[in-house]
Amino acid sequence: LRVAVVNGLGNIDEVIEKAKRGDLDFVEVMACPGGCSGGGGQPIPTNSKIVSERINALYSIDSSSSVRESLENPIVRKVYSEFLESPNSEIAEKLLHTRFTPRKPYNI
Secondary structure, eight states, X not given: OOEEEEESSXXXXXXXXXXXXXXXXXXXXXXXXXXXXXXXXXXXXXXXXXXXXXXXXXXXXXXXXXXXXXXXXXXXHHHIIIIIOSTTOHHHHHHHOOOOOOOOOOOO
């Protein structure tokens, strides 16, 4: 499986070309600076240092975790087997997937 993760849209053209050529099977695009840790679902920071510290803390936690993929997590597996049925099931889509609402940009 050939995967690309794009953080910001600065290099999206290159990724699109690779996808068109068939060089990629899956692309995740995180348009927010630093991915979702700097995005609209987070508390609005009072300065850019807070965003940077949040991003660094999350990457540090992730890199030191023994379970790095959600579907390898025993608790997640149990929730799916006992309640959500399977990834992308109707109930999983309803309860776990978000809907987005346009928001005005904020300056920090």
